[in-house]
Amino acid sequence: MxxxxxxxxxxxxxxxxxxxxxxxxxxxxxxxxAPTSGTSAxxxxxxxxxxxxxxxxxxxxxxxxxxxxxxxxxxxxxxxxxxxxxxxxxxxxxxxxxxxxxxxxxxxxxxxxxxxxxxxxxxxxxxxxxxxxxxxxxxxxxxxxxxxxxxxxxxxxxxxxxxxxxxxxxxxxxxxxxxxxxxxxxxxxxxxxxxxxxxxxxxxxxxxxxxxxxxxxxxxxxxxxxxxxxxxxxxxxxxxxxxxxxxxxxxxxxxxxxxxxxxxxxxxxxxxxxxxxxxxxxxxxxxxxxxxxxxxxxxxxxxxxxxxxxxxxxxxxxxxxxxxxxxxxxxxxxxLNDLDHAVNDRCDQKPTMVRYADDLLILAKPGQGAGLQTRLKRWLEARELTLNEEKTRLVDTRRTGFEFLGFAVAWRRSWRSGKRYVHVEPSAKSRAKLRDKVRTVLDVSTQNQPAVMMIRKVNQITRGWATAFHYGNCTRCFAKQQVFVRSRLRRWLWRKFGCTHGLFKFFTHDRLHGQYQLWRWPRTAGWTS
Structure with missing residues (x-):
């Protein structure tokens, strides 16, 4: 036109x-x-x-x-x-x-x-x-x-x-x-x-x-x-x-x-x-x-x-x-749009910059990272922005991994084929955040709340987390997280209903997921979704 x-x-x-x-x-x-009882104004x-x-x-x-x-x-x-x-x-x-x-x-x-x-x-x-x-x-x-x-x-x-x-x-x-x-x-x-x-x-x-x-x-x-x-x-x-x-x-x-x-x-x-x-x-x-x-x-x-x-x-x-x-x-x-184009389209070294808001990675061939970091610092300073020197680091992924958007990324060797591959799974920090939130909901202070309401909150937390991190090699991590959620909920129900040793086996997996409608985690690998 x-x-x-x-x-x-x-x-x-x-x-x-x-x-x-x-x-x-x-x-x-x-x-x-949604705050629990006792939460401050x-x-x-x-x-x-x-x-x-x-x-x-x-x-x-x-x-x-x-x-x-x-x-x-x-x-x-x-x-x-x-x-x-x-x-x-x-x-x-x-x-x-x-x-x-x-x-x-x-x-x-x-x-x-x-x-x-x-x-x-x-x-x-x-x-x-x-x-x-x-x-x-x-x-x-x-x-x-x-x-x-x-x-x-x-x-x-x-x-x-x-x-x-x-x-x-x-x-x-x-x-x-x-x-x-x-x-x-x-x-x-x-x-x-x-x-x-x-x-x-x-x-x-x-x-x-x-x-x-x-x-x-x-x-x-x-x-x-x-x-x-x-x-x-x-x-x-x-x-x-x-x-x-x-x-x-x-x-x-x-x-x-x-x-x-x-x-x-x-x-x-x-x-x-x-x-x-x-x-x-x-x-x-x-x-x-x-x-x-x-x-x-x-x-x-x-x-x-x-x-x-x-x-x-x-x-x-x-x-x-x-x-x-x-x-x-x-x-x-x-x-930051000009930075996206400058690094990805106009840089002689042809690096790849991936940005999510103010979280960014620049991936380059061996030996190019230090120079790109210096140029990035100059570009930001010219636009009145600051690079956090303490948290910014140059990583050689052949030796160590890194974290990005809540995922841990590292090279691994396949036990089946023996070939190296890029392993991506939820980071330890992300997993800890989920467990802390589940502990906050299933706490001693919430045992006076209806079990259905608390389990609904747990389902919201776990489903949202799983949606965000159902990617890459997440299967083993998801299995461990589900074991933790079941164990935490089972102990919470024991305390709530004052179970004796003879009733400890009452809250089976089928009962938790059936009668109490605890959400089941995905069993498929993230890269197949």
Missing amino acids: SDQHTGGVGGGGGSGRVDGLSDETCHGGAASA ATREAGRAVAGVGDLHSSVDPADRTTDGEQREGTCPPASQSGKGPDDGWSDELWIKTSPKVRKLQRVLYRKAKAEPRWRFYSLYGELFRQDLLSDALDQVIANGGAPGVDGFEVETLAKDSAVRAAWLLALADELRTKRYRPSPVRRVYIWKDLAKTKRRALGIPTVKDRVVQSAAAIVLQPIWEADFHDHSYAYRPKRRTHQAMDKVKEALLSGKVEVVDADLSSYFDLIPHRRLLRQVAKRVSDGSMLRLIKAWLRAPIVEEDRDSGRRRVIPNRCGTPQGGVISPLLANLY
Whole structure:
């Protein structure tokens, strides 16, 4: 499709619009380069905060997100459907579930962006106050739930009453249409990174209104940037999952790229410079209203409550995009997109870089890793990011293994054929996380709870964990994890019902899986799924 037919201020200089879009739509543009009893209020609030982040738009560790509950539909597609969609159109398996008219808009935007990589889109802001688009965005926010923002407004209010919902959406659309909408400050809460409570992660919770508008903006912007994102980037993208990232890692190792730069970025989400990020956005978006809206979200102040005095303090936000914002992962992917292309496509050594949000590996031929690590550090420093020297390491996989996305990767020798192969299984740290969570549910303090309810929670945890780690050589690990879960549940039931020695054999495997409906772990190898 040429510029003369699509319009804008592009190379052809013609005017018009992209076929299939409304008058307000982007026409093209100028070409350019569940708590248990006894849980504290703070813990419950942190749990709600995590829920509010949402599986699809969060920056929480992938293993952590999938461990807490069952897999959500559309979040992690089956292996037979997990390939990248065709380049000629936007996939039906969407990041955010949308109505048919909104999907049509996304397809047109994606096709235009894919066909013309230097095209800049304008008139995007006018799409944000469409009722069907705002309704889809609100549905996503309701599905994710979560804690309220600084205004205290609960999303459940809109989920319960359809009349209140309709009036609220009309008022929001009018605010956007008249450009009276202003982002509210972001409420900061802290959650523990691990059950040992040694490290905390800061989450920013926007208000419900901000989450809805950010979801609407993500619906419009994500197809445009999806056309630009590199195939080796796997986080927060439709039809992509951690298993595909591990496939690429194995492929690179088997091709002889046995030196690995296991890189760790220091506080990536908190250090993204706003000015440079907005320049990246402007490469594809020339709509001034949309650019000002994104800038306002980035600059929204942070409200933090002092744990000792209980007083609130307002902190200016001069850099970074808060973890927990709906649009934050999309912007974080955008800022590192140039790095994906620079390493994978323009590097003389032809390494392979695999990235999942801010977790990245660079796999190279022997002797090339040290130089690539130095170049990576310089690239990040030029963009005001920091490489964590203590956690970043250069690994020769012929001698030792490494961990990535919760998996342990190492060369092993097959006892059948005697040939070396890449062995991938859940790491010891990932296995320990699951066991700690099961111990927390099946604890002495929960023995007054109904057994059915506790087993349902255990099933949610184990099923989510198994979905995330059913890959590679996981069979033996899964068998050991199932033995642990059965043993822990059996001891919990013994204590709950005060069993004597004569009744210890009452809770057999068949009874646990039959009467008590304990979930059975997969017995097939991960690479056959």
